[in-house]
Amino acid sequence: LPMVTKVALQCAGMLTGSIFVETIFSWPGIGMLTFEALQVRDLPLLQGILLMDTLIVIVANIGADMFYPFVDPRVEVGSDARA
Known part of the structure; x- marks a missing residue:
């Protein structure tokens, strides 16, 4: 399970690394x-890019959470946290 989380979090690293x-x-x-948007201070474009990057990271994390039961059958989706 930690590897699934790590792969999902690498989405943010790939987006950041692409700038460099x-x-x-x-x-x-x-x-x-x-x-280029940072150089010319194009704030609406930067907001759109950061919104897109944020949505990609959120979708990757949700996808990783949904993938957990397939990797480890002990994990139950929607189970009661009280044990």
Whole structure:
């Protein structure tokens, strides 16, 4: 289960790393777009990019939580926490 969580959290690391990789190698993409929006202080564009990044991380974490019962059958979805 920790590996499933780690993979889901790597989504945030990939998004952050894309800014550096795309800026260094001048590749077009979300990372380069974020860097250029930071340089010209395009706040609405930055808000949209950060909203998209946040939604991707949230969906990845929810997906990991939904995947837990398939990896470990002892985990029950919607079970009562009182044991």
